[in-house]
Amino acid sequence: MRISYREAMRQALHEALANDPRVFLMGEDVGRYGGTYAVSKGFYDEFGPERIRDTPLSELGFVGAGIGAALGGMRPIVEVMTVNFSLLALDQIVNSAALLRHMSGGQVSVPLVIRMATGAGRQLAAQHSHSLENWYAHIPGIRVLAPATIADARGMLGPALADPDPVVIFEHAQLYNMEDDLRDEPNEDWACDIEHAAIRRPGSQLSLITYGGSLPKALDAAAELARDGIDVEVVDLRVLRPLDTATIAESVSRTHRAVIVDEGWRSGSLAAEVMARIVERCFYDLDAPPLRVCSEEVPIPYAKHMEDAALPQAAKIVAAVREVLNV
Amino acid sequence: MNATGRKAKAGSGMSERPFTHQLLADMLRIRRMEEKCAELYGAQKIRGFLHLYIGEEACATGAMHALDADDNVVATYREHGHALLRGVPMDAIMAEMFGKAAGCSRGRGGSMHLFDVARRFYGGNAIVGGGLPLAVGLALADRMLGIRRLTACFFGEGAVAEGAFHEGMNLAALWRLPVLFLCENNLYAMGTALDRSESQTELCVKAASYKVPTLKVDGMDVLAVHEGTRRAAQQVRGEGGPFFVEFRTFRFRAHSMFDPELYRGKAEVEEWKKRGPIHSFSAQLKAAGELTEDGFLELDAEAEAEVAAAVAFAEAAPWEPVEDLLRDVTTPGAMR
Ligand SMILES: Cc1ncc(C[n+]2csc(CCOP(=O)(O)OP(=O)(O)O)c2C)c(N)n1
Ligand SMILES: [Mg+2]
Numbered sequence: 001m002r003i004s005y006r007e008a009m010r011q012a013l014h015e016a017l018a019n020d021p022r023v024f025l026m027g028e029d030v031g032r033y034g035g036t037y038a039v040s041k042g043f044y045d046e047f048g049p050e051r052i053r054d055t056p057l058s059e060l061g062f063v064g065a066g067i068g069a070a071l072g073g074m075r076p077i078v079e080v081m082t083v084n085f086s087l088l089a090l091d092q093i094v095n096s097a098a099l100l101r102h103m104s105g106g107q108v109s110v111p112l113v114i115r116m117a118t119g120a121g122r123q124l125a126a127q128h129s130h131s132l133e134n135w136y137a138h139i140p141g142i143r144v145l146a147p148a149t150i151a152d153a154r155g156m157l158g159p160a161l162a163d164p165d166p167v168v169i170f171e172h173a174q175l176y177n178m179e180d181d182l183r184d185e186p187n188e189d190w191a192c193d194i195e196h197a198a199i200r201r202p203g204s205q206l207s208l209i210t211y212g213g214s215l216p217k218a219l220d221a222a223a224e225l226a227r228d229g230i231d232v233e234v235v236d237l238r239v240l241r242p243l244d245t246a247t248i249a250e251s252v253s254r255t256h257r258a259v260i261v262d263e264g265w266r267s268g269s270l271a272a273e274v275m276a277r278i279v280e281r282c283f284y285d286l287d288a289p290p291l292r293v294c295s296e297e298v299p300i301p302y303a304k305h306m307e308d309a310a311l312p313q314a315a316k317i318v319a320a321v322r323e324v325l326n327v
Numbered sequence: 328m329n330a331t332g333r334k335a336k337a338g339s340g341m342s343e344r345p346f347t348h349q350l351l352a353d354m355l356r357i358r359r360m361e362e363k364c365a366e367l368y369g370a371q372k373i374r375g376f377l378h379l380y381i382g383e384e385a386c387a388t389g390a391m392h393a394l395d396a397d398d399n400v401v402a403t404y405r406e407h408g409h410a411l412l413r414g415v416p417m418d419a420i421m422a423e424m425f426g427k428a429a430g431c432s433r434g435r436g437g438s439m440h441l442f443d444v445a446r447r448f449y450g451g452n453a454i455v456g457g458g459l460p461l462a463v464g465l466a467l468a469d470r471m472l473g474i475r476r477l478t479a480c481f482f483g484e485g486a487v488a489e490g491a492f493h494e495g496m497n498l499a500a501l502w503r504l505p506v507l508f509l510c511e512n513n514l515y516a517m518g519t520a521l522d523r524s525e526s527q528t529e530l531c532v533k534a535a536s537y538k539v540p541t542l543k544v545d546g547m548d549v550l551a552v553h554e555g556t557r558r559a560a561q562q563v564r565g566e567g568g569p570f571f572v573e574f575r576t577f578r579f580r581a582h583s584m585f586d587p588e589l590y591r592g593k594a595e596v597e598e599w600k601k602r603g604p605i606h607s608f609s610a611q612l613k614a615a616g617e618l619t620e621d622g623f624l625e626l627d628a629e630a631e632a633e634v635a636a637a638v639a640f641a642e643a644a645p646w647e648p649v650e651d652l653l654r655d656v657t658t659p660g661a662m663r
Contacts (some may be wrong), residue, residue, distance in 0.1 A: 004512025024471065035535040056501065061460050061494025068464020071449060072399070073472055076464075080446035091491075095454045096461060104442035104450060137413065140656045 001183075006176040008153035008177035009039050012190070013077065016161055017047055020075060023161060026053040026062055027079030031246030036081050037117060037176050063089035063114065067097050067166075070112040075161050083118040083170065084130050097166040113157070119172040119213045119263055120300045120311055123312040129300035129307075132265040133212065134270040136168050137241040142169045145194055148215035149181040152238060155192035163194070170240075172213030172263075194239055197247040203233030206321055207251040209274055210261035211237035214312055218261050221317035232321060240270060248274060249281040258282075258290040259320045261312050264293035291320045347612055348626065350392065350549050354384040354605050355630040357408035360417060363634045364407070364424060364438075368584050372642075373424045376453075377438050378405040382579035385604035386511050387412055389552025390479070390574075393560055394507075399447045399478040400464045401458040403513075404439035406451040409481060415443045417609030421637035427649035429640070435655060455516075456486040459508070464505035471569075472516040477505040477563045484573075485516025487533060488524055499569035500537040507560055508534065511546065513578045518590035534571035546574030547602045579603070 003011075016023045025040060025047075030055040034041035044052045055062040059080055080086045086093070097110050120129030137144045143163060147153045153171070160167040186237035200215065201222050210218040215236050222232040235251050237243065252258045258278055262271035271292040278290055292311045301307050361381055367373045380387065391412035394400070402409045410420055415431050423430025424438050432442045432450075439453040449465065452458040462480035469476055486492050487510065498509075499506040510530055514521050521528050531541035540562065543573070544555035552574060557568040577599040581588050612618035 022472075056494075056497060058490075058494035060491055061463070064457070064460020064491065064495070065464035065467055065498055068461040068466070068478075069468040069471070070463040070464070071461070072467045072468025090379070091454060091457065092460060095457060096452070101658065102655045103432060103436040103440040104444065104655075105430070105435045107432070107442050107444040108449075109658045143657075239609065264559075272435050 002179055003150060004043060004176065004182050005150055005153045005178045006037060006039055008150045008182060009157070009171065010041070012154050012157035013040060014043070016077070016157055016176070017043065017051060020161070022075040023077060024051040024074065025077045025079060026055055026066060028055055028057060028081050030054060030079050033069065037171075037173065040079075050074055056110055058217070059085050060092055064092040064096060064113070066112050067092060067100070067110055068114035070110045071100070071108055075111055077113045077115060077161070080116040082128065082173070083116045083132050084128055086116050093136070093142070093166070093168070094123070094139055096101060098139045101141060101165065109274070110164045110166045111164050113160045113169060113313040114166065115169045115171060117173045118170045119174055120307060121174045121213070122316075123302055123304055123307055125302040126299035131295065133170050134264050134268070134273070137243075137273075138271055141165065142241065143194065144237060145169045146240055147171065147237060148175065148236055148238070149200075150178070150182050151190075152192060152261050154182055156194055159193040159194045168195075170212060174213045175216075178216065195244065197238055197244040199233060199235045199247070200236045201234040201250065203231045203255065205213040205231045205255055206257040206259060206325060207233050207235055207248075207255045208222050208259050208261065208317065208321065209235045209237065209248060209251075211240060211270070212263065214261045214263050217312060217314045218317055220314040221321065224314065224318055225321055230321065230325065230327065237274070243273065243277065244279060245277050252278050252282045253285040256285055256287040257324050258286075259293060259324055260290065261293045261315065263295055263312060265297055266292060267297060269294050288324045288326070291324050293320050338491045340594065345617070348399055348618060348622070350388055350553070351605070351608055351612065351623075351627065352622055353388045353392075353412055354549065354608070355627055356417070356633060357384045357387065357411055358605060359627070359630040359634045360411065360420070360637070361407060363638060365580070365584075367424070367638070372438060373438065374426070375437050377424075377584045378582065379580045380578070382599065382603065383511060383513060383544040383546065383576045384396040384408055385549035385552050385608070386574045387481075388544045389549045390481075390509055390556040393553050393556035394479055395476065397447065397476045399449060399462070399469075399476065401449045401462040401465070401478065401480045402451050403455075403458065403482055404451050404453040406481070406484070407438070410443065410448055410451070413443065413448045414446045415441060415448060417633050417637040418640040419443075421641040422644045425641040425644070427641060427644035429633040433655065434647055451519050456482065456489030456491035458482060458491045459486065459491050460498075462506050463495050463498045463504060466499065466501065466506045470504060475564070477507050477560060479507045479509055481509045481511060483516060484510055484512035484514070484521055484530060485519070485524070486510075487530055496537045496539060496571070497576055500539050503568040505563045507556070507649070508539070508569060509556070510571065510573045511576055512573050515578070515582070515591065516562075517582045517586070520590070522596045530573045531571065538662070539569050539571045541571045541573070541575045543575065546576030547604050547607065549604055549608050601607050
C-alpha cells in the first residue's frame with residue numbers, strides 16, 4: 001500500500017482516537033479547518049468538537065491545559081501548529097510537563113503527546129523555518145521523536161501515547177507529501193519501537209547519521225555516492241531523546257568514519273551531541289575526524305537560492321563524505 | 328452565615344470541635360509551622376527559597392474548608408498552608424523542607440513544590456501563573472471523564488499580568504470548565520505594588536472581561552473567606568463554569584528570606600498587622616463568648632506540639648542515598 005506521510009499520520013491519529021476514549025486532539029485549527037497540514041481532515045465531523053478541540057491562539061494556555069488533562073486521566077494529543085509557535089508554550093513544556101514527575105518525587109506521570117511541524121525549505125522566511133528539536137532533546141523528562149519514514153509516521157504515535165511520560169513528536173513539514181510503501185498485511189500492528197535508532201541503508205565505509213527532514217537528503221547523497229562506488233551507511237536517529245548511543249557507536253565502530261547531518265544550526269546542535277558521543281565512545285575506532293553538515297549560522301532567508309544555501313543539501317553531504325573519506 | 332454550630336469536617340485534622348475553633352486551630356497550625364520554618368532557615372536546616380504565608384492564613388484556611396476532599400487543588404510556591412490544610416501531614420511537609428526522602432515530594436521539590444496527589448494536591452508551582460493552565464486542564468479532564476468535581480487554583484495577584492492568566496481564564500470560560508480561581512491579592516508581587524504593575528487594579532474587572540463571575544472578599548476575615556469560597560464553589564458545581572474570587576490580604580513578612588523589604592514602609596505593614604487574621608478572629612470569638620483565653624492557649628499548644636513533632640520527624644529522617652539521583656525523571660517500568 002502506497003501512502004503519504006500525511007496519510008500515515010492521519011491513520012495513526014484516527015486509530016488512536018477510535019481505540020481509546022481518553023485520547024483527544026487539541027490545537028489551533030485542528031477541527032473545522034481540518035489541521036494546518038490537513039492531517040486531521042474529517043475528524044471534526046467524525047469525533048465531534050469535544051475530542052477534536054479547536055483552541056484559541058493560546059499556545060501556553062492549551063499546552064498547559066493538555067498537561068493538566070493528562071494529569072487528570074486523559075490522553076491528550078496537543079498539536080502545536082509548528083515548532084516556531086511552540087516557543088510561546090516552552091514554559092509549560094519545560095517547567096511543567098518535563099518536571100512534574102521529578103518535583104513531585106515520582107507521584108505523577110504526564111501522559112501527554114505534543115505534535116508539531118518543524119523545519120525549513122518552503123521559503124517561509126526566518127520566523128517560520130526553525131529546527132529547534134535539540135532544544136527539546138536537551139530536557140530530561142521528555143521523549144523526543146522525529147518520524148522520518150512512512151512506517152514511523154504510522155507507527156510512532158501509538159507507543160508515544162502508551163508512554164506514561166510526555167512525548168514530543170516533530171513532523172518535518174517537507175515530509176508530509178512524501179509517499180512510500182507501507183506494509184499492509186491484515187491485522188497489521190503498526191506500532192514500532194520508540195527507543196532505537198534505525199539503519200536505513202547498510203554500508204561499510206562511513207556512517208551518515210541524521211534525522212527528520214534530512215533523512216531523504218542523506219539517502220539521496222548515499223545513492224549518489226554509491227554510483228561512484230562509495231558505500232555509505234545511513235543511520236536515522238528517530239529518537240532524539242533519549243539518544244540511542246549504542247546503535248550510533250556500533251555503526252561507527254564498524255565503518256570507522258562519520259558525518260552527521262542536522263538541519264539545526266551547528267552551534268550547540270544535536271549534531272554536536274552526536275559527535276561528542278562518537279568521540280567519547282569510538283575515538284580509537286575512528287580513521288578520520290568526523291564532520292557535520294548543519295544549517296549555516298544565519299536566520300533562514302526567504303529567497304529560494306539563499307534558503308537552499310543555508311540548509312543541508314545532498315550535494316553538501318556528498319562533499320562532506322568525500323572529505324572524510326579523502327576521495 | 329452562622330458557622331458557629333458546625334463541626335469540623337472529617338479529615339481536616341484534630342478532634343471534633345466547633346467549626347470556628349477548627350478554623351482558628353488551622354490558622355495557628357500554619358502560623359506556628361511557618362514561624363518554625365523561619366527559625367530553621369536561620370539555622371540552615373531549610374535552604375533555598377522559602378516564601379512565608381504569615382498574615383495570609385485566613386485565605387487558605389477559609390478556602391480549604393469550603394472545598395471537598397475530592398476537589399483538585401493547584402497552588403503556588405507560597406503553599407505551605409494550603410498543603411497542610413489539604414491534609415498533607417506536617418511531618419511530610421517539614422521533611423520536604425529539610426530535603427529528606429520522607430518529604431511529601433521525596434525531597435526533590437522543597438518548599439516551593441509540595442505535592443500530594445493522593446489528596447489531589449497538584450503542587451506548588453514556582454512559575455508565576457504556571458498553575459492556571461494546569462488547573463484548566465485538570466478541569467477539562469474531569470469534564471471529559473464525567474467526574475463531578477471542581478479544580479481550585481490559587482495564585483497571587485502578580486500572576487494576573489502573565490499571559491497564562493489571560494489564556495487560562497479565557498479557556499476556562501470559553502469551555503465552561505469547573506475551575507475556581509482563587510487570587511490571593513496581597514498587594515505586592517515581590518517588591519512591585521499592584522498599582523505599579525497593572526493599569527487596571529480591579530482584578531475582578533479583568534476576570535469579568537472573560538465573562539467569569541467574580542467575588543471580592545476580605546482575605547483577613549476567615550469566615551468571609553469561607554463563606555465567599557463556599558458560595559463560589561457552589562456556583563461552579565451548579566453551573567459548571569469557572570468563578571474568580573479575589574481575597575484582599577497582606578503578607579506580614581518579606582517576600583522570601585532574601586528580601587530586605589526596601590519597597591514598603593513599616594507603617595503600612597503595622598497597619599495591616601492590626602487586622603491580623605488570627606488575633607482578630609480570636610478576639611471576635613472571645614467577644615462573642617465562644618472562646619476563652621485558656622481555650623485559645625490550648626489550640627496554640629496543640630499547634631506547637633504538632634510542629635515540634637514534625638521537626639523531630641524531619642530531623643530524624645534519613646537522607647536519600649546519592650545513588651538514587653537519577654530516579655523519578657521518567658516513569659519506571661513504563662511500556663516503551
Ligand atoms: C514567570 C515568573 N516570573 C518571575 C518570577 C519571580 N517571582 C517569584 S514570586 C514573584 C512575585 C509574584 O507575586 P504574586 O503573584 O503577587 O504572589 P505573592 O508572592 O505575592 O504571593 C516573582 C516576580 C517567577 N517565579 N516566575
Ligand atoms: Mg502578591
